Amino acid sequence: MNxxxxxxxxxxxxxxxxxWNVVEQKGELARLHAGLVNHADQARSRPTVSSAAxxxxxxxxxxxxxxxxxxxGQVGMLRVRLRExxxxxxxxxxxxxxxxxxxxxPAAGGLPAGYLLRxxxxxxxxxxxxxxxxxxxxxxxxxxLTNLLQVFTPEAAGRFQNQIQQGVHSASEFFDDVSGVPGVxxxxxxxxxxxxxxxxxxxxxxxPDGIEIxxxxxxxxxxxxxx
Numbered sequence: 127m128n129x130x131x132x133x134x135x136x137x138x139x140x141x142x143x144x145x146w147n148v149v150e151q152k153g154e155l156a157r158l159h160a161g162l163v164n165h166a167d168q169a170r171s172r173p174t175v176s177s178a179a180x181x182x183x184x185x186x187x188x189x190x191x192x193x194x195x196x197x198x199g200q201v202g203m204l205r206v207r208l209r210e211x212x213x214x215x216x217x218x219x220x221x222x223x224x225x226x227x228x229x230x231x232p233a234a235g236g237l238p239a240g241y242l243l244r245x246x247x248x249x250x251x252x253x254x255x256x257x258x259x260x261x262x263x264x265x266x267x268x269x270x271l272t273n274l275l276q277v278f279t280p281e282a283a284g285r286f287q288n289q290i291q292q293g294v295h296s297a298s299e300f301f302d303d304v305s306g307v308p309g310v311x312x313x314x315x316x317x318x319x320x321x322x323x324x325x326x327x328x329x330x331x332x333x334p335d336g337i338e339i340x341x342x343x344x345x346x347x348x349x350x351x352x353x
Contacts (some may be wrong), residue, residue, distance in 0.1 A: 132302050143205075154340055155331035223323040237309075237331055237333055239310060240311050241258060241309055241310070241313070241328070242263065242309050242311065243308060243309040244263045244266065244267050244307055244309045245309075246309075247260050247264040248260060248263045248264055249261055250264070251272075251347075252276075252348050252349065253347070254348060255312075255315065255323050255325055255348045258323040258341060258347075258348045258350060259310060259327070259341075259350070262274070262277045263307075263352060265277060266301060266305075266307070269298075269301045271297045272339075277349065277350055278349055278351070278352065279342065279344055279351045282349070282350065282351050285341040307329055308329075308331070309329075310328065310329060311327070311328040311329050311336075312325050312326070312328075313327065313336045314326045318340075320342070321342065322341060322342050322350075323341050323342070324338050324339070324341075324342055324349065325338070325339045325341060325342070329338050340352070
């Protein structure tokens with residue numbers, strides 16, 4: 127009787143194990159089937175390509191090389207621009223040095239008659255347009271912003287100060303630019319119907335032409351109407 131019981135119990139255990147194994151196999155088959163279905167769905171959603179063709183990269187994979195190539199192109203253009211600016215800067219410095227050397231060498235006949243060197247300019251007040259122009263050179267030579275503003279008409283001085291406040295240039299940059307002017311010579315003066323005067327001023331002693339600078343009376347003083 128005990129043997130039969132043990133045998134029956136053993137058979138039950140074996141049946142349970144076989145049943146559990148079948149259940150596990152069914153679950154595994156179900157998971158494999160779901161995976162195959164999912165893979166098939168993904169394959170159908172992709173464009174059909176030839177088996178011999180390489181895999182098509184995704185948009186994200188393509189975007190990275192395109193951005194790198196674009197950045198490399200921009201860097202290349204910036205380098206070309208920097209080389210161009212360096213060449214312009216070098217040429218500007220060379221011309222300034224050449225003009226300054228010519229202007230400071232009167233013995234070599236470099237200065238025309240009546241040419242006033244910036245380094246020799248004096249404070250001359252504002253009684254004439256010529257005196258005002260020399261006062262301008264004196265203020266520029268001494269980098270004196272306060273007295274420089276006195277050279278201009280109120281409107282011109284206001285425009286100049288607005289340019290500084292807006293960051294168009296600083297006073298230091300202005301004085302640096304004016305330092306490249308070796309001096310001036312007034313070629314002629316042309317009175318205007320409104321009482322102002324247009325001065326034809328030579329900057330480069332090697333060139334016969336000049337630039338026009340307007341001056342007008344303000345409270346009995348001649349002021350430069352520039353800027």
